Amino acid sequence: MGAILEIKHVSKFFGGLAANSDVSFELAEGMIMGLIGPNGAGKTTLFNCITGYYPPSRGEVIFKGRKMNGLEPNKVCKLGMARTWQKVRPLAKMSVLDNVMVGALCRTNSLKVARDIALEQLKVVRLDRKADFLAGGLPIGERKKLEVARVLATRPQLLLLDEVMGGLNPAESEEIIQLILDIKKHGITQMVIEHDMKAIMRISDRIVVLNSGEKLAEGSPEEIVANQAVVEAYLGSEH
Amino acid sequence: MKTILNKLGNNRGFSPVAISLWIAALAGLALFPQFVDNPYALHVMILFFLSTIMGESWNILGGYTGQYSVGHAAYFGVGAYTTMMLMQYRQIPPWLGMWAGVAVVMVVALVIGSICFRLRGPYFVLASIAVAEIMRLCAVNLKDLTNGAEGILATEIPPFKIGATVVTDFLSKVPFYYIGLSFAVLTIVATMLVQHSKLGYYFQAIREDQDAAHALGISLSFHKNVALLLSAGFTSLAGSFYAIYVGFIDPPTVLALDISVQIVLICIIGGIGTIYGPVVGSLVLVPLSEALRSNLIAQGIFKLGLASEESGVGVFLKENLAHAHALIYGILVVVVILFMPDGVLGFARKLFTARNRGNA
Known part of the structure; x- marks a missing residue:
């Protein structure tokens, strides 16, 4: 390797x-x-x-x-190459789904494709139930997961x-x-x-x-x- | 019909109700001049459209991208001056000149953007004010180009012809009404398209957290400049429209700090970063400023019998209330910002959801 x-x-x-x-x-x-x-x-x-x-x-x-x-x-x-932040940085006034979509849009221009990628990543971190919540309203544990879902959506190596x-x-x-x-x-x-x-x-x-x-x-x-x-x-x- | 509405709604995220409301509102506004020929009513509507165009334009940069420019008078003024100068000095009709205005403003915006976007937060705000002031001083001092403090008077607006047919000669307010309406609709539709696009997502991500956005693959300088170009271009249309409608411009009326502040207030009062915020802001501010200017409030107080016109208080109100319009305006803005931080629209939405929750 x-x-x-x-x-x-x-x-x-x-x-x-x-x-x-x-x-x-x-x-x-x-x-x-x-x-x-x-x-x-x-x-x-x-x-x-x-x-x-x-x-x-x-x-x-x-x-x-x-x-x-x-x-x-x-x-x-x-x-x-993607990173998360020690002090979480949710896009507070956007929904959880939109947060992850912003990450996904790194690899696609289509909102529809981005939405599919985002939903998939939210399932991976088990936040899919909260897709429509505002990111700023999540408790710390879920914010950290959101942070991970968002960077994963950028399809990093x-x-x-x-x-x-x-x-x-x-x-x-x-x-x-x-x-x-x-x-x-x-x-x-x-x-x-x-x-x-x-x-x-x-x-x-x-x-x-x-x-x-x-x-x-x-x-x-x-x-x-x-x-x-x-x-x-x-x-x-x-x- | 319902399925068509549903389809339209699902594709763009609009409900059938919203689409029906849109059609009804557009039909009503389109027919308005056919039933109302009072010039003052038309004038107020034109001011409402102008305010909406200005607000929606600023909203793209300030509301969606979070870059609080307090220097939009620069784009408003440069658009207005370009159109007027082309018309008065080069006999280029304004419906062509205003697009030249947009082009000039976009070049100016690119220069301003590439300098000011190096700054963040309050420093960007200050830089945007400074740039607009520089523009105003240029307009005052470059007398050969702009006629300085004397301003430019439109001696004659050439009639708008398609082939040999005269579409309108601009002698009444009606053509301005329709131009204002179409530009207002254009800016609202443009805002909707932006919001439902990748660009809109990126703008909002930059607004929420620049550093996080940057790390998610978003080029800050590119997207901020795109937002500025869109915003400045539409503001320039508003400036040109104002110039032709009023027929006279000088530095204090199109390039002053007042204009920049006014543009920001439309959005703050209505609701920043929402499609209809600037419309609501205009619905509040335009009638209010007209009522204050024409002393409607003092007259209302007399009519309600709260004070008699002859009493000391009455005389005082009559003489001073009209002059106090900036003061009252200012107090209102403070009240709205204190009690409705998300603007009138955000406040209404909160009331609505609270009531729904109460019912459920």
Whole structure:
């Protein structure tokens, strides 16, 4: 399996602050990569650099063999890379169905086709009963699902999920875990930021740990759990 | 018949009731001048159409795409000036000149858009005001082109001919009534088409959350500029229509900040981002502003016996109420924004659904 995404020496500076410095790793097609690290480690910044939201200050982001630096987010999405937002961003005054249709319209000009795709995706996340509700009125758990349905409707090959389980109760988290594993079965590569260690260990094929903007470790979940540097970063060196 | 209506309804998302109402309203409005020949009534209707055109135009950019331009006077004025200058200086009849106006305005809009859309939120609003003011100052100072502060007077509107037959000579208000009506219908239909298209979905997505829209594959600059072009083009038609109807333009009447604010208010009062919001806004604002201007309110107070015309209060009202029309207008706007944040239409809808829920 080839690499669908290559991060090569990516750095991002805000003024003098390095939010990411010299981060490199590769993401093989079809797998789930977990991206973890303490608060402020630069996980979301890295997502922003990958999806074109910020241009990286240094380094390269290569998606399907193509250099992505400087491409706008909409072009990135068209090329098959889609992301969700840590703080959900529902299109509040539009219906749940319309939200997902906006995603689907990325691949079609026909409203009818988009509606069919959207209904199908809503079934996948089990929100089809709420298709006509206003997105702004959904509780947090359903907003997160809507976020996933909306990006899936853009038909991505690579999906970047930014804390889709944040703020959810255990039952809702379990639903999302099953959803992520289902998405994997469809051959979609995923990169997942998550704070829930149990969940991330269960779903990830490989994990990258960031700390203070730098890559601290990379490996299988078992290797990461056993890594002394990672344990120190999370719990402090005394333990 | 019913199945045809159903089919039409299902395809475009309209109910048969809505279509029947549309046909009835159009028939009524089309026949209106046949039964009413009072010029003032026709004048008020023409102002209503003009207001609807302006409101619907702004609505595409402000209501659907969420880009609150407070500089639409620029497009209104440039359209009006282009039409009038072509007619007075080049003898090009206005029904051709107004399309030239649309073309000029679209070029202007593209320039303005490519600059102002780099800004977001309140900064975009300020930039749009500034651009309109620049346009006004240009019109005042480029005397050779625009005749400066003296304005342009239409000395004669050439009769509208098809072949050798004169369709209308524009001597009465009736031709203006029908032109206004057709443009109003045109802008409403255009808004409907936009709302039920991919473009409409993208505009609304940008309004709700630019960053989310961007990440879903929507080009922000392209779609904002498309919305602006549509909006500015229709506003330009309104400006040209106004210029020919009134027959005189100068910078304060077509390029002032008042016009920009007026355009926004039509939508805010009626209901932003809805097809019929600007129509409802115009139904409220045009009669209100006419009533205030012609002191109908003071006369109403006397008729109801709330104050006598000779008393101190009566004299005060008679002398001052007409002048206070901007004040009363302002108070009304504040009240509507405070108590009906979704406009009159949104408020009515809320009342209606609340009552339905009560019944169920």
